[in-house]
Amino acid sequence: MTKNPSTRNPSTENPSTGSSPARITLRDGDWPDPPASPESAAFVEAAREGRFLLRRCTACGKAHWYPRSSCPFCLGETAWEEASGEGTIYSYTMLAREDPPRTIAYVTLAEGPTMLTSLVDCEAESLAIGQPVRLVFAQSRNGTPVPCFRPVEAAEPSQAGPVP
């Protein structure tokens, strides 16, 4: 398994005991592999370069999630575009028994769509609906980039474009 150092934060690598409050780490390599699909190939390729893509309809102009070749609003053709990677938490939870702990969440992207994802690099107790988050790629067991989000620190300036 190869690890991409740019997506790892060594300060969060402490092994969790599963006790509360839970520290959620990035957990490279622990994510089940996403099945490959012709409709996700370009996303994966860009993600390997640190770019986060979504799809927008060339007919009605609306962005959507999860990305698909036919627009879910009008069945028009869609095209990839680079997204900001900025969002806010819509809802989240975690399985109490999962060890190391892991979250599942919906994050609403700055571009509009809300996506199923996971919140990483955070304290479970400090998460809240509405909290600003920013994209970070983890890697699944076979090294496929997995789009996760981590809370934006209060002092951290918001920035456009993907975050390494």
Place this chain on the structure above:
Amino acid sequence: MTINGRACIAGAYEHPTRKAPDKSVAQLHAESAAGALADAGLTKDDVDGYFCAGDAPGLGPLAMADYMNLRLRHLDSTDLGGASYIAHVAHAAQAIAMGKCSVALITLAGRPRSAGHSGTAARPVIADAPDSPWEAPFGPTTVNLYALCARRHMHEFGTTSEQLAWIKVAASHHAQANPHAMLRDVVTVDDVLASPMVADPLHRLDCCVVSDGGGALVVVRPEIARSLKRPRVRVMGAGEAYKGQLGGEVDLTWSAARQSGPAAFAEAGVTPADIKYASIYDSFTITVLMQLEDLGFCEKGQGGRFVADGNLISGTGKLPFNTDGGGLCNNHPANRGGITKVIEAVRQLRGEAQPAVQVRNCDLAVATGIGGLLGSRHGAATLVLGRE
């Protein structure tokens, strides 16, 4: 054209087992079918329509139809997850109204308890499902996708864990009267809150049981129902719907029951205020609360207040629900609760519920269900039933 008055439920049977390690799933289907046909006073040879869903082993309805050696002129294996069997009653009524069959058999069975399948296990990745490349890595399970809805409902409407717990408390009050129920002890709000957290904010006692078992229904032409000796239960209205992620316009505060419920009430020509008894699919406490709101028993966001203080308990509350103990306490065969919802509604309308929980003068009931995953993609089906 309407199905109102075009078909009756003549037979209903809930398999008494809750753990069946030595039985096959096909066997449980067939035993349930035999029970429902005996209840109706019909035989296998009377059946000319068959309905089942994804719990039936084999390809669609074919393997089970062959196992029971049915002679059919109508088959339907619509799968809306646990809500399927509620939709099957409607589809059977439609087929009967169109003359496509006269005696429709609906079966469900499964043995997730013996197989060790629970709602906290990661759901198997369906490689060719279009959402899998985008969701499989995050470990969606059954319970965490419902917990996402509960958390959001609390955020938007101030719903509390105590209010959700009242749903389990009411179910437990009913289960004590059911000798077949898996969990027969009455629990309190404090018991629910003290039970281990499974997926915040859902505790263990916010979750339904995992049980082996099965159930079956027989839906017939009204003329056939009149020739039988059982009390007649009329199919009055039905609705079905689905909801997904809406292209990314995710809103976890409402369910597809927002469409299926009003459609069923409209077809039946009744309103929620007319309903004497409600079977409400209770995979989790939040599932009940959302459906109560979406069916119009209370305003959106008021579900927590509606269920509190025992309002769902038969005999004391305004809306007696799941008087068999529901999925929360009694039975959730095949991890699909729709058929037991219809069965208990039939018992209530016949006056054959457990005496301690029988609703007086119960002449109008609703059975409603959510199948699949409330937090990502789910189906809903609603049925209005009346006593003739």
